[in-house]
Amino acid sequence: QISTNYVILSFEDMILIDYVDQGSIRSALKILDKYEISFVRLLKSGISNSQGFDFFNIPLHNLSNLDFSFSITPTIWDREWLVSVLENYPDLSVWDLENKASREIKDFQGLYWYNGENQRGGHYDSSIYPHICSAILKGRWNLSEYPELSPLLEKYGINPEVRGCV
Secondary structure: OOOOOEEEEOOOOOEEOOOOOHHHHHHHHHHHHHOOOOEEEOOOEOOOOOOEEEEOOEEEEEOOOOOOOOOOOOEEEEHHHHHHHHHHOOOOOHHHHHHHHHHHOOOOOEEEEOOOOOEEOOEEOOOOOOEEOOOEEOOEEOOOOOOOHHHHHHHOOOOHHHHOEO
16 A cells, blocks of 8 residues: 555656656646646656746646657656556556557646657656656567666676567
């Protein structure tokens, strides 16, 4: 049983590569607390353009009514809201959940962090939650977009050729 009001959901192929910006995370939590916000996504992903603004001196952007408004990328969620979404879509893969929930759920307010970080593939790097967004792509190590995976694989004795590389 989770007793906190908020949770960070991050999947196993979204590997942290540096320290999390705890001060900015605390600021995002204040926003979730003060306003009726369902989530703060910790990076820009799957979004072409949106209106940006500074909120508590952190760069946030509104996600409402945009494609891929619901995402499986690292996000701080209002726990009750996330649980209700997961209960409504119990048998979907994470990709199907992302697609279906983005199309069907419109009664939320969501924000995402973007502070001019570089783009890689369909995602942007994150200065608030520095991670490899897609370490594994279609079952293979994503070394083409994330060369910083190589030292991690070596450190933990993982042979990338076993799984294959992109």
